[in-house]
Amino acid sequence: MENNQDSDEGCSYRCLIRRMSEDEEGQLFARVLLPWLAASPGKVAWLAALRERGSVTLPVLEIEDLWELYALSRLCELLVFETEESALRAPRLSMPELEDVLARLGIDVLRPMHYSAFHHEIVRLVPAQDPAHLPSLLGYEWPCLMLGSLLLMRGGVSVQAGREVLAPGIADAATLYWAYSRPRRPAHDLAHGWGSNSAWRTAFRRDYALDGQWHFNVDGTVDLELLAPDAVDEYGLTVAQRVELLVNRSFITTNREHADLFPYADRFSAASLQADDEARLPFWKRLFA
Numbered sequence: 431m432e433n434n435q436d437s438d439e440g441c442s443y444r445c446l447i448r449r450m451s452e453d454e455e456g457q458l459f460a461r462v463l464l465p466w467l468a469a470s471p472g473k474v475a476w477l478a479a480l481r482e483r484g485s486v487t488l489p490v491l492e493i494e495d496l497w498e499l500y501a502l503s504r505l506c507e508l509l510v511f512e513t514e515e516s517a518l519r520a521p522r523l524s525m526p527e528l529e530d531v532l533a534r535l536g537i538d539v540l541r542p543m544h545y546s547a548f549h550h551e552i553v554r555l556v557p558a559q560d561p562a563h564l565p566s567l568l569g570y571e572w573p574c575l576m577l578g579s580l581l582l583m584r585g586g587v588s589v590q591a592g593r594e595v596l597a598p599g600i601a602d603a604a605t606l607y608w609a610y611s612r613p614r615r616p617a618h619d620l621a622h623g624w625g626s627n628s629a630w631r632t633a634f635r636r637d638y639a640l641d642g643q644w645h646f647n648v649d650g651t652v653d654l655e656l657l658a659p660d661a662v663d664e665y666g667l668t669v670a671q672r673v674e675l676l677v678n679r680s681f682i683t684t685n686r687e688h689a690d691l692f693p694y695a696d697r698f699s700a701a702s703l704q705a706d707d708e709a710r711l712p713f714w715k716r717l718f719a
Contacts, residue, residue: 441466443501444630447508458512459527467534477536481578488638488648499634504610506583510572511613532575537582540574545589547678548581548637548644549574554588555602563592581637594683601682605689608635608679620694643699646676650697665691672696
């Protein structure tokens with residue numbers, strides 16, 4: 431909810447994002463972020479309450495809450511990419527500064543040891559000789575951000591995998607949905623194509639890791655588990671392909687046109703995989719094998 435006040439006390443996430451983009455003094459952490467954090471106890475309290483609400487069950491949120499979370503997710507993207515090495519600019523935040531800002535907001539900074547589509551976004555893919563080799567993490571470019579059980583932003587990782595599991599040129603290059611921008615691959619977001627005010631009335635995609643379950647896009651209106659296995663949507667996608675696209679936010683093995691799709695109404699839940707499950711097929715493939 432945008433506030434037109436320009437004081438730190440009245441500065442929304444959108445206002446803060448604008449201030450960050452305007453900073454040219456190289457003092458982003460000390461002169462922009464820390465004063466804003468000190469003047470924003472209400473936002474910290476709201477996030478703490480939201481975290482508590484998601485600790486036992488999937489909370490029902492008002493649309494204004496989803497707008498607020500979307501603005502927070504855009505802030506998280508900007509913070510993360512301010513730390514990324516880039517040919518265009520040097521990072522303006524160190525990783526300790528990034529983690530300090532996030533900790534003050536009550537956001538968890540995670541680096542899970544085992545790959546999952548829930549926690550990780552593929553930035554770099556190294557093909558394995560075995561085409562069925564399951565993904566193994568090689569390193570992080572940015573961490574996974576969570577608010578308790580609620581995913582705010584997946585971690586950007588380098589992985590090694592066989593082409594039958596993560597296909598080169600697809601898993602690391604196909605359009606990434608529910609992403610406003612990415613430095614090295616096409617991105618698609620519901621905020622694209624709207625005016626500067628309307629774009630901020632975008633609902634945040636909520637994914638939860640709760641009680642041994644991964645819940646993907648819980649506000650979606652189409653439960654993929656209830657569809658007939660042979661159903662095909664208006665884009666020619668099978669249920670298995672829709673699950674693949676929803677869970678990974680992009681195709682990972684499906685070799686077909688990947689731009690201008692609309693996966694935003696789909697939702698899906700499945701048992702989360704633990705480290706000892708790595709010998710098994712990814713669950714979205716097992717379900718429709």
